[in-house]
Amino acid sequence: MSDYKAFRVEVADKIAHVLINRPEKVNAMNADFWTEIIEIFRWVDATDEVRVVVLSGAGKHFSSGIDLMMLAQVGSQLGKDVGRNAEALRRKILELQASFNAVDNCRKPVLAAIQGYCLGGAIDLISACDMRYSTADAQFSIKEIDIGMAADVGTLQRLPRIIGDGMMRELAFTGRTIGGEEARSIGLVNRTYADASALLDGVMEIAREIAAKSPIAVRGTKEMIRYMRDHRVDDGLEYIATWNAAMLQSADLRVAMTAHMSKQKPEFAD
Template identity: 35%
Template sequence: MSDAPFHVAVEDGLALVTVVGSGTGNALGGSFWEELYAFMEGVRRRADIRAIALTGADGTFSVGMDLRWYVVRLRRAQRSGDLSFMDADVRLLQRAVSAVADCPKPVVALIEGECTGAALELAGACDIRYATGTARFALPEAELGVVADLGGLQRLPRLINQGHLRELAFTGRTIDAARALRIGLVNDLYLDAAALRRAVRELTDDLCRHPAHVMEGIKRTLDLAHQEGTRRGLDYCARWNTVHTGPDGLGQAMAARLRRPAAIGDEDHLQSTATP
């Protein structure tokens, strides 16, 4: 079994990217962020790929940031006295998520199970979101004393209204698939993983009937009005977290979160709950 953070299968124009991450629940850490950026940049030059689908292994999209991985990074930065680490690191993670949003080809999230924190921000960077009834969504960064900083607060307002987004961000509450569909967070719900695959296969077949440059033109035109605001927002929240939380505060919050006993049905949150 490969220890790569995701596996890619390309067939008839569709690149199916299955995330396994670096920890339980497809937690997002290790080489995931740099490899995701490299893959999305490489997709631009591949004529055999007309659409990309992101999904998670074993019935879970992703529990979000791998806190154990990130705590180790913070401690190393603290020992080295690198005051710029947190700001520079979050911009590296932002770059990966933005590469998904900026990909000139349609990107679809296929969501089962948990989609939390950094994973929800990643799903929000996709063009389309399909889910099963098992999907659940949360944006719990406030529990760690930080502002969600990978683009969720910039991109999710294009999907759901401000009231729903503010409730998610202020409270960190989890919502189920039915509510996600009702508020527009997902496009549609499907019975199971097989139905998700069929849906994205049918979508890709539709896309392949149209010229690739037209798909790119549609996406760039839709994104154009929001790009500068997104860029400013990403910069602002990265600086805000560095100034108001800092690596010491974030490291303590993450360590405390990892020590907290899980509630029944909440075991995955011990691995990951939010973005740095």
């Protein structure tokens, strides 16, 4: 793997642990972050050895969101022509959206482990993950409203499907901060842990459980869940019928059934 400036990536037990690695900057998302996350998740997608991703932040906090220095740099590049400025800003926003689309589109399940601050752009990021877990004292906020803008990298599009439309509107309009327990109560996180160490241990245990399953079955399950966000039930049923017409011929099905009948743990190929 390549060396990264904004991340550290470790692989063990078929799990890729992707850490945002700028603790001295509260893991703010700088220019390197936005380009490297695409490269990392393309690698994850293409690497059969990796079956699950755990995404976390180094240090005391998950992430404080987009680096304000980066925003200032974008602003300094604008000229006097409104049309050209709008074109440049639109292109930049679409580039940033592509970074979190890479997380959302990843074939492997992505589990976010969140401690400390999870603010602004970090909410966009965890919204693109499959599951979210946090410490009880984690702090979540859709902060964009407080700097005079609408969140534009996925929060307003993905979060309603996670916590519901009304609660998303409340958090987006007020920018208020919620703790880990409230995040759990509204479904933003699946469960909370006492501290960062217990959080990472717990999330890794869940990741190992997923990694032990058939990668073909996990892939199909994620694809069907993603498909149903934008389609009717009958569309989804038609799609899974076509998908499983091929996937049910996988050796994984025979391995799983044999292991179940013999009460042994199955071992699946990458």
